[in-house]
Amino acid sequence: MSTAETYYDRKGLLQTLGRDGLIQIILILNTIVMLGPLVIMFFAAFKTNAQIFQSPFSFPDFTNVTNIVKIWTQTNFLRYLLNSVIVTGSSIVIILTLGTMAAYAIARYRFRGSGFVLMFFVAGLTLPLKLAIIPLFILMRDLGILNTQLSLIVIYVAMGLPTTVFIMTGFIRTLPNELEDAARMDGASEPRIMWSVMLPLVRPALVISGIQNLVPIWNDFFFPLIFIQKDNLKTLPQGLTTFMGEYTTDWGVLFAGLMLSSAPVIIIYIILSRQFINGMTAGAVK
Amino acid sequence: MHGSPLLARRLWITALIVPPLAFVALFVVYPIISAFAYAFFQWHGLARGEFVGFANFYKVLFTQPYADWTVNAFLNNVLVFFALMVLQNGVGFLLAYFLWRELPGAAFHRVAVFLPVVLSTIIVGFLWKLFLHPLFGVVNISLRGTGLGSLAQPWLGQEGTALWALIIANAWHMVGFPTLVFLAGMQRIPGEILDAVRMETESEWVKISKIVWPLVAPSATIVFTLLFVGSFNWFELPYIMAGVDGSPHKATDVLGLYFYRTAFGDQSGSGQDFGAGSALAVLIFMFIAVVAGFITFRLRAREIQI
Numbered sequence: 283m284s285t286a287e288t289y290y291d292r293k294g295l296l297q298t299l300g301r302d303g304l305i306q307i308i309l310i311l312n313t314i315v316m317l318g319p320l321v322i323m324f325f326a327a328f329k330t331n332a333q334i335f336q337s338p339f340s341f342p343d344f345t346n347v348t349n350i351v352k353i354w355t356q357t358n359f360l361r362y363l364l365n366s367v368i369v370t371g372s373s374i375v376i377i378l379t380l381g382t383m384a385a386y387a388i389a390r391y392r393f394r395g396s397g398f399v400l401m402f403f404v405a406g407l408t409l410p411l412k413l414a415i416i417p418l419f420i421l422m423r424d425l426g427i428l429n430t431q432l433s434l435i436v437i438y439v440a441m442g443l444p445t446t447v448f449i450m451t452g453f454i455r456t457l458p459n460e461l462e463d464a465a466r467m468d469g470a471s472e473p474r475i476m477w478s479v480m481l482p483l484v485r486p487a488l489v490i491s492g493i494q495n496l497v498p499i500w501n502d503f504f505f506p507l508i509f510i511q512k513d514n515l516k517t518l519p520q521g522l523t524t525f526m527g528e529y530t531t532d533w534g535v536l537f538a539g540l541m542l543s544s545a546p547v548i549i550i551y552i553i554l555s556r557q558f559i560n561g562m563t564a565g566a567v568k
Numbered sequence: 569m570h571g572s573p574l575l576a577r578r579l580w581i582t583a584l585i586v587p588p589l590a591f592v593a594l595f596v597v598y599p600i601i602s603a604f605a606y607a608f609f610q611w612h613g614l615a616r617g618e619f620v621g622f623a624n625f626y627k628v629l630f631t632q633p634y635a636d637w638t639v640n641a642f643l644n645n646v647l648v649f650f651a652l653m654v655l656q657n658g659v660g661f662l663l664a665y666f667l668w669r670e671l672p673g674a675a676f677h678r679v680a681v682f683l684p685v686v687l688s689t690i691i692v693g694f695l696w697k698l699f700l701h702p703l704f705g706v707v708n709i710s711l712r713g714t715g716l717g718s719l720a721q722p723w724l725g726q727e728g729t730a731l732w733a734l735i736i737a738n739a740w741h742m743v744g745f746p747t748l749v750f751l752a753g754m755q756r757i758p759g760e761i762l763d764a765v766r767m768e769t770e771s772e773w774v775k776i777s778k779i780v781w782p783l784v785a786p787s788a789t790i791v792f793t794l795l796f797v798g799s800f801n802w803f804e805l806p807y808i809m810a811g812v813d814g815s816p817h818k819a820t821d822v823l824g825l826y827f828y829r830t831a832f833g834d835q836s837g838s839g840q841d842f843g844a845g846s847a848l849a850v851l852i853f854m855f856i857a858v859v860a861g862f863i864t865f866r867l868r869a870r871e872i873q874i
Binding site for chain 1: 589685
């Protein structure tokens with residue numbers, strides 16, 4: 283008996299259509315609420331102050347790119363963008379490398395204390411590192427890396443490792459033993475087995491972990507706020523606060539700044555929405 | 569076989585484990601342990617002074633003006649948590665239930681509801697700050713344009729509305745997260761169970777309360793716990809929309825802002841105190857750990873294994 287049959291038989295087509303229609307209307311309204319503010323922002327980026335204040339919902343003249351040119355030429359926007367790319371990119375490469383190393387050892391070898399090592403990482407999952415900002419600030423100062431991008435990279439790696447180890451361990455455990463055993467019989471060394479036999483198989487989990495780390499690191503504001511003072515080292519969210527403060531009366535420029543700052547992540551999200559959703563809910567859906 | 573394979577393997581495992589372990593030890597475990605230790609010392613700027621026992625805790629809990637600030641910020645966090653429980657997790661559950669129907673366009677709605685989640689809180693904060701501007705913001709312009717001009721007000725400038733404006737901006741930003749976590753939970757409910765329910769009853773309410781809600785309990789445990797931790801760590805959105813002092817008149821002051829201000833100084837840069845700041849951090853940390861542990865424990869108990 284198919285689901286659809288029982289469903290329609292019992293309720294009558296009209297009633298079902300009415301209910302589904304109502305649900306559809308609610309979903310459409312919700313989507314308008316979700317996307318509307320971003321559309322208004324996008325339009326306003328091409329408008330003058332007067333246009334924004336008089337007709338915030340109207341279509342702009344998309345050839346008027348004065349605001350965007352201003353952001354491009356008169357602010358440090360490109361520098362901030364580049365800094366964000368450097369910091370986020372390096373952090374993710376290191377997280378995935380170290381995370382895979384630990385997860386591989388925990389998942390594929392039996393050794394004394396492996397349970398403890400996993401527990402050690404998992405404990406880090408739940409600790410809000412923000413509250414340790416005072417010792418972290420002093421630690422960075424003592425290491426002499428305050429006001430450098432290294433301070434951000436190390437904190438993001440430390441923040442990202444627990445979940446990454448957790449997810450990668452779970453995934454690497456599910457890999458079959460046969461390939462590994464066959465390679466071992468052929469006399470391959472352990473590093474060789476890991477690199478050429480097993481690692482190619484963990485790519486899907488690397489993508490999930492990479493995305494899961496990408497969004498919080500790219501968007502982070504708190505750690506740069508504490509660690510970075512030099513304008514040339516600021517990341518995008520932090521730099522945004524700088525030029526939002528400078529152009530307070532020029533609303534077109536403000537919206538253009540918000541639009542340009544959100545564009546990279548929105549574009550990648552639209553292309554890879556399934557991976558983003560899977561990655562960002564990966565810790566919560568299991 | 570060459571050399572000692574056992575030793576080689578042990579070295580190999582050590583090489584894999586030690587670097588990541590050292591990283592977490594140095595940048596997560598050590599700072600958190602230090603945070604507890606620092607709270608028991610007096611601080612002169614960035615230099616640690618003498619051991620003072622519980623004096624810092626006494627200061628932030630029982631001496632004025634700290635005591636009032638602590639209570640005020642804490643109560644605001646409590647309000648934020650319960651409001652978001654309804655506006656974010658409650659709405660998210662309903663949206664998930666609707667999306668679960670897989671009506672035409674559901675895939676698009678799903679992508680749309682999650683879009684704000686990927687944006688930086690800084691962008692969301694500034695965007696809503698501009699929208700809520702008393703004169704030029706799109707919210708008041710729309711109210712005036714539709715004849716509801718009497719409702720137009722300085723949303724972020726009044727004590728009665730400022731915190732709620734922040735709560736709504738946060739709900740808009742994050743509602744997609746619980747939605748998709750709940751949706752994933754619903755999609756795991758076995759089809760046979762649903763078919764059986766449909767034979768028994770036509771009431772959506774019975775279906776939700778007796779079947780769907782109990783069966784998505786694991787998702788609920790996670791989003792409730794994450795919301796709790798997130799609400800009591802709330803910092804970026806109020807920092808951007810209301811400022812570090814929690815204006816107006818501390819109506820939007822929350823523990824995150826208050827802790828930051830105490831540790832690193834307020835708008836004017838004065839009042840910087842690592843001792844009192846560390847004491848606050850420890851109190852917030854303990855509170856979050858105890859309550860989050862309790863929530864998880866209680867909610868886990870009602871989860872059913874399918």
